[in-house]
Amino acid sequence: MGTLGAPNVPIEPARRWNGALVPLTSTMPRPCSLVFLVSIGLASSCGFDPAVGVDSMGLSAESLELLQEQSASPEIEAQLRDVLNGQFGSILSPRFPDVLAAGGLATGSELEAATRLYRGQCMHCHGVEGGGDGSSAFFLTPPPTDFRPGTFKWMALERNHPPRIEDIEQTLRRGVPFTSMPSFSRLTDLQITGLAQVVRWLAVRGQVERWLVAEWVQGGGDELAESAVEAVVAAVAEGWNESDQHLVLPVEEPSPEEMDAERIAHGRRLYFGEQARCSACHGQELEGDGPAVFQAITDQDGASREERVLDEWGIPSRPRDLRQAGFRGGSSPLDLYRRIRVGISGSIMPGASEALDDDAVWDLVYFVLSEAGLHPLGEDR
Known part of the structure; x- marks a missing residue:
């Protein structure tokens, strides 16, 4: 909804899998999906713990590549790992930095129990460090979310802010339709809260890692001072500690009975019109194939073709087919209001708050x- 600029992206999109770059167009053979899914189910349900023996956590492939480009010594890599493990512990013995340990966050045995649940239920997709590169990830499209940038799509907050624990819990409870992310509603409230804490722990750790590597590069290759580490951790923590301040709430939520045919017709005009320009991405037939989703790519030999614009994680953008019931971030009117008003973090979906007032947003919803x-008033599909 809005004019979108095409980012500078590689010709062949790729994603991380076990630390390696794998093209999304790879034709690498895959095992029988039924056998594969059964093996995952058995591993998850039988208490299988793939992290046994993992007493430290490494750097991401992206960080290692950047350090290698800057000719970082092994000592620098070791220092970064030691700093991260000192601040956050390991997947077997996790902890939050002191600046994040307030506000009801799990500590000690509670967090250890939560990471144990994560290892059995989530790690085969999301990985040890939360990079979306677990042993199952290569077989899944779209791939599991990489928590480490700290960017989350499905939340009740303004765009590009860290989510609240409640937002992560909501995603865990309902899952993400049309993806491999299932609902974990079978778990207790305490277990879901624990998993949400682990996701937050991994995301904060990932953000701190990225900031520390950037700090080292900007510092000209010197060792990281303790004060620099503390400043980075505090800056990342501040964003998470203030997430409640960015909750998106409408001025007034209309009842479904108020949304008559006239208002829905106005929403249709907005969808196809120049003010909201929803059809630029979602298409004339609402199938998610509008022209703004694609960009022209020229190969080295001069051949030109169209590719989908990539999102923040390097995944080809696929706007929602709006004719299908079930939306990934929730299907309630308030869920859709937030998606339309402020957009979706990390994606090409912009917010319409500057172009539309609240009544117009509800008409679109x-x-x-x-x-x-x-x-x-809609067609029964």
């Missing part, structure tokens, strides 16, 4: 719901 068959 109910137009979308009606097209998906989730409103009485």
Whole structure:
């Protein structure tokens, strides 16, 4: 919804898998999906713990590449690992830095129990460090989320802010439709909160790692001073500690009965019009194939082709097919209001808060719901 600039992206999109760059277009053979899924289910349900013996956590492949480009010594890599393990512990013995240990965060045995659950239920997809590069990740499309940048799509907050624990819990409870992320509603509230704490722990650790590597590069290759480490940890923690301040709430939420045919028709005009420009990404038929999703790529031999614009994680963008019931970030009117008003972090979906007032956003929300068959005035699909 809005004019989108095409980012500078590689010709062949790739994603991380076990530390290696694997093209998304790879034709590497995959095992029988049924056998594969059964093996995952058995591993998860039988208490299998793939992290036994992992008493430290490494640097991401991206960090290692950057350090190698800067000719970092092994001592610098070791220092960065030691700093991170000193601040955050390991997947077997985790801890939050002191600046994040307040506000009801799990500590000690509680956090250890939560990471044990993560290792059995989540790590085969999301990986030891939360990089979305677990042993199952290569077989999944879209791939599991990389928590380390600290960017989360599905939350009730303004764009590009760290999520609240409640936002992560919500995703765990309902899962993400049309992806491999299942609902964990079978778990207790305490277990879900624990997993949300682990996700936060991994995300904060990942952000601190990135900032520390950048700090080392900007510092000209000198060893990181303790004061620099403390400043980075405090800066990252501040964003997470203040997440509650960025909650997105409407001025007033209308009841479904108020959204009559006239308002839905106005939402349709907004969708196709120049003010909201939703069809630029979601398409004339609402199938998610609008022209702004694609960009022209010229090969070295001069041949030109179209590729999908990549999101922050390097994944080809696929805007929602709005005709299908079920939305990845939730299907309630308030969920869609937040997606339309502030956009989706890390994606090409922009917010419409500057172009539309609240009433117009609600008209768009109910137009979308009606097209998906989730409103009485919409076609039953």
